[in-house]
Amino acid sequence: MECTLDAQSLISISLRKIHSSRTQRGGIKLHKNLLVSYVLRNARQLYLSERYAELYRRQQHYPDGAPLLAMPACPPPAAAAPPELAALPLPADTQDREARSCGAARGGAELLEVPVCAVPPELQRAPCRDSSPGFYRAPGSAGPGGGGSAAPGLLYAAGCDFGSGGAPHCSSRTTVLDLDTHVVTTVENGYLHQDCCSQCPCCCQPAPGLASPPPAPGTKRKYYPGQEEEEEGVEEGEPGGGGVAGGPPFAPCTKRARFEEYSAEHPQDSSNISNLISIFGSGFTGLVSRQQADSEQPLNGQLCSKQALASLGAWTRAIVAF
């Protein structure tokens, strides 16, 4: 079926719906949010598999590749990519419109978590740029590098892996209130790398006006209303927000399948999607936990579908909590 929206737009739209459902009269509609989460899952599956397809094709040039997955980047790298990172900058084509909507979605995504979440402010201001102009419209449609992907199962799995490689440093705690049993559970996840973004030289520039230094990883931060508006203002036409004040211009970053410890070659999240995945870290335990990142990742489609399904639940849980 032809869809006039690409996966990333669908994800933004879906998150916006979830966000706005919080303020609707009558409370969160569980049914509608469940359906939206299915669209999110479908779009995310497509997005990840397409991203990976692109990476895989480009990585053909790097024989050493193996489980190394490069994060499709950022707009034109100012600095040369460190050779071992095999950075693959895609042509820059910042889409401001999407940046704005993504910003809203991100703000919304952040709002979905109870204020005690340890997601730091710059995470919400992390750039929302779609650096992938040749964004695939549908599976098998022509994108840069051509059509369909090889070994779908492998690609998909690797895509997930890719997600999992992204974030193992910082801790995130999510508190969820079950409307039914009134049980409050606090989930400590694997680490989110964005929490350590502040120390990452290659992370994006901060939002202008963001004066406060990012909190240390794992600390609580208080959500305050009005943040989202701030954020939207930031996104408008800006090269990006979040990260350390005065940080360097964009440099391509990569994600590794495995992280031993935080390193300076930090995954650059030019794409909001991976950030969003991290925001929903509570459900992406399989994808972002440090333990899993350390262990061998069998690249098989089955593992990933489980992860995808687990992530589906995360959306729902975050939704239901509110």
Added chain:
Amino acid sequence: FVGAGGGNDIQWCFSQVKGAVDDDVAEADIISTVEFNHSGELLATGDKGGRVVIFQQEQENKTQSHSRGEYNVYSTFQSHEPEFDYLKSLEIEEKINKIRWLPQKNAAQFLLSTNDKTIKLWKISERDKRPEGYNLKEEDGRYRDPTTVTTLRVPVFRPMDLMVEASPRRIFANAHTYHINSISINSDYETYLSADDLRINLWHLEITDRSFNIVDIKPANMEELTEVITAAEFHPNSCSTFVYSSSKGTIRLCDMRASALCDRHSKLFEEPEDPSNRSFFSEIISSISDVKFSHSGRYMMTRDYLSVKIWDLNMENRPVETYQVHEYLRSKLCSLYENDCIFDKFECCWNGSDIVMTGSYNNFFRMFDRNSKRDVTLEASRENNKPRTVLKPRKVCASGKRKKDEISVDSLDFNKKILHTAWHPKENIIAVATTNNLYIFQDKMN
């Protein structure tokens, strides 16, 4: 099957339209449910503002034998008010989700109305006489000084202008954590069920402080939630049987004799998905928005976003018939997702066991004749508002050249949706609710 044709074709004529004329629709006036009572004499509507309006059919006029009686307002009352749940910081909408009538047992009428959280049993009774001639009270109610009473008389009833009173007789509250989507009265006329997203409860009409939970699909870990209950209904004849539909497009039939908690279905009705139709929105469009038994109870009908399916209770693995309501929307699902229309919950209704009806966009509604396999699209519009005007069939042009009188998909007004329709239990009279108007159509009696 309108127009030139065989003797069995129904010709639908405009009869009446109720509601405000102006285009600016007040949110509270949006009709949210429509239901005929068991005799068809009364027609109830609920709206987003929590009000119930009941129309009553005039007695047939012998001189006007070519049309049935008109429906006029009989009673209006505020059924539900907005509430606030302080514990969860949630506002509870007053919108009436469903109305179900009880069969009439005495002079009064009873109906159940529900919002998201609370079900109420209303008694609607007529008063056309009042007592006069009390000894100790004046007519205006003031008490007389007993010392002024010199003679005694017996009070008598005298006629008065008809007054219709609605009073809440039972309030069934605090049994649902999630939003109530269905209520259904059992054929024993003593119990009824109420269903929310994850649970179904069984009530006794006389008892408000207790209900039995008969279905609970809430997973231990909410992260594992994959489907919700979307509708539920008791079987029309078998008092221990009910069905519930899910957001995954399945219907489960349960027998309350099997166990107290009917988590294990007796039958599971499911049609395998057509993989060639797979899209981002497959899960959304397969979610069932309504389930209704035929009058005989042999069949049931389900409505999902694009189609109506008829199921034989004896066959679980696929429906016996599938009717496409507006297949031309399949290529528009993306925009319909963006504007939220894809979440619209269309209802459907039976005429006996032969014809089914459901709504669509642009104020169109569709009827499918199971016997002749013919279908028709009609429009609820004030343009055809002369009584006994025969409705002209409408046609949507999906692609290619648009013929005269056809309307193209892109011209459809997606704000004009018909979600709620009802068919008179005995006659060919239908009630069709547009956003804030109620249309009544009758067949042309000749």
